[in-house]
Amino acid sequence: MPAIPASKSTLIVDLVISADEYLKHYKGSVTQVSAFSQDGRRVRFPTAILQPFVTREGIRGSFAIHFDAEHKFVNIVKVG
Template sequence: MKSNVYLFNLDISYHTFQHHYSGAASSVIVHTDSGLTLQLPAMRLRPFLTQLGVRGRFRLTVDSNNRFKSLEQIS
């Protein structure tokens, strides 16, 4: 099965993440390096939340149906 990989940067402060994305249905809009706009459930970013927020470079992998496979912080 073919996978699609998207790279993007995030810089969301802790306060902003907690305030805006704490609901179960909340989502985060990201802009990939290739110019695409993607919508991710905020819960996918929770493992990367630190006291500084969610910051860094990320790699999102989805399957051929655009279903989530993995999200990893790469820097």
């Protein structure tokens, strides 16, 4: 899959989180996800924003995380 260009207000992250690993997030023992965006920036965000994307296998795919001008979370969209 080709990289999707990212702007200052959007970061694209590729995530693979197993169901067992996500269970730690769901139970609250882990509350943040830390990942690198496709352009190499580190991003940390609350686990809760991934809840709509959880399957029996966990979470897998590429996600566009959108931020406003003050760098506050706006939304997340699965892009691949």
